[in-house]
């Protein structure tokens with residue numbers, strides 16, 4: 001669904017586990033698109049076609065799948081990045097992620113083209129589409145989050161869910177690091193929070209008050 005400007009959010013509605021996705025339309029060279037966390041190609045348990053559904057929803061929004069030019073991955077777990085490998089093969093899109101999660105993508109047959117770390121990422125669509133990358137470890141060592149200052153959107157990956165947080169019991173996970181990451185994110189001015197999964201909620205929290213309340217609930221039990 002188109003939220004505003006060139007920003008689209010695709011909330012996962014299947015029965016199996018898969019992640020939420022978002023897309024910045026035509027913000028790259030030659031009008032190509034930037035996608036964050038395309039998810040599974042096919043979910044493992046119920047065999048739901050995640051990537052096919054994503055491409056269909058993009059088509060519904062008038063966004064051409066073949067013109068994806070860059071995939072940003074919040075982290076290396078397959079429920080976020082399996083489809084990136086297919087997109088890289090099919091559209092020649094580049095993949096950007098943090099070096100510390102690179103191996104997980106390589107196991108799936110993907111290649112990292114751009115290493116992300118703390119800092120600003122510029123697009124060709126003017127400064128209003130500049131994105132801030134924040135290294136936010138804890139759920140995984142190379143987890144990053146993406147903040148869009150112009151619209152005050154935080155793409156939180158598996159750091160923050162609706163009234164809960166990402167797991168820290170996977171290899172390289174750390175609950176101390178996750179707490180520090182969340183404390184840092186809580187200081188941002190956020191009006192829209194896109195969570196990595198639709199756990200207990202579609203996963204797109206809208207409004208500064210609701211976002212603040214969600215942070216307070218999470219931080220009260222940490």
Ligand SMILES: [Zn+2]
Pocket residue numbers: 075077139158
């Ligand atoms: Zn994960």
